[in-house]
Amino acid sequence: MNSERLKLIAKKISPNDMVLDVGCDHGYLDIFLKKNKLCKMVWASDISSSALNYAKENFKKYHVKIETFVSDGFNNIPENVKFNTAVIAGMGTHTILNILNHPLSPNKLIIASNNDYYLLRKKLNEMGYKIVSEDVILEHEHYYVILLCIKGTQTLSEQELLYGISNNDDYYRFQIAEREKIMAKVPKLKKEQLEKECLELKGLIERK
Ligand SMILES: C[S@@+](CC[C@H](N)C(=O)[O-])C[C@H]1O[C@@H](n2cnc3c(N)ncnc32)[C@H](O)[C@@H]1O
Incomplete structure (x- = not known):
């Protein structure tokens, strides 16, 4: 397989x-x-x-x-x-x-x-x-x-529900990249939410 x-x-x-x-x-x-x-x-x-x-x-x-x-x-x-x-x-x-x-x-x-x-x-x-x-x-x-x-x-906390409990930096980076890909195309409010999520994901990577 x-x-x-x-x-x-x-x-x-x-x-x-x-x-x-x-x-x-x-x-x-x-x-x-x-x-x-x-x-x-x-x-x-x-x-x-x-x-x-x-x-x-x-x-x-x-x-x-x-x-x-x-x-x-x-x-x-x-x-x-x-x-x-x-x-x-x-x-x-x-x-x-x-x-x-x-x-x-x-x-x-x-x-x-x-x-x-x-x-x-x-x-x-x-x-x-x-x-x-x-x-x-x-x-x-x-x-x-x-x-x-x-x-x-x-x-689970809101963060754990959103980003998971994998504790895997590569996966967090992937999630940041996915959000950055769509950021330019979404309305302002949604963009701000995505920016906030990217910051939280970066925080998860940096806290280690
Ligand atoms: C993309 S395949 C995934 C095959 C395999 N499980 C894998 O992960 O490689 C999805 C399969 O789920 C089946 N499926 C979808 N809904 C289902 C349901 N309610 N009950 C049983 N099988 C279902 C589809 O017929 C299809 O064969």
Whole structure:
């Protein structure tokens, strides 16, 4: 597997985890987990049957036996699938939050959203999840954030909700650059807000 992002997700899995990969698509993560015996059990699901067929072909190609099923998030989970960990990666925050708003949402989550990490962190806390760690990885010139969460109480500060808890200077610099890119194109009030955020991010880098 040549995706550093998926490898980082795999690092968050423990040997006793019973993993459901929600939105598996190609299934590469599941193949990696299975081949390297990184968890007790792994199931692969996707809302799209054609995506799931792609995963099934890959499972055949790489000679791994992994049970698959079509499912919108935690709906339609077969009886035998007793997962305690879910990977939800490569989707937008709104889709991820819709998936998590379900009684079967498990104790441990590994999440990689494509957007709006502020809302994601805020809602995770509100839904009774604690963000244990955040790791960032640069892939295809974009930083991806991998959140490890477990059920628990946590109240992150506004700064932590906005910039995350990765403590990674390169990621903070990336966030500054992203804000600077759009600053010239936004109304005055928004520009002032972005300038304030850039100063706060610089403060996070300098305080070390
Ligand atoms: C961009 S792919 C990400 C694949 C893989 N998880 C990764 O991170 O590389 C997103 C996948 O999520 C699936 N998906 C979107 N909404 C979903 C939902 N509500 N339940 C299950 N799968 C979903 C899509 O069909 C697609 O295959």
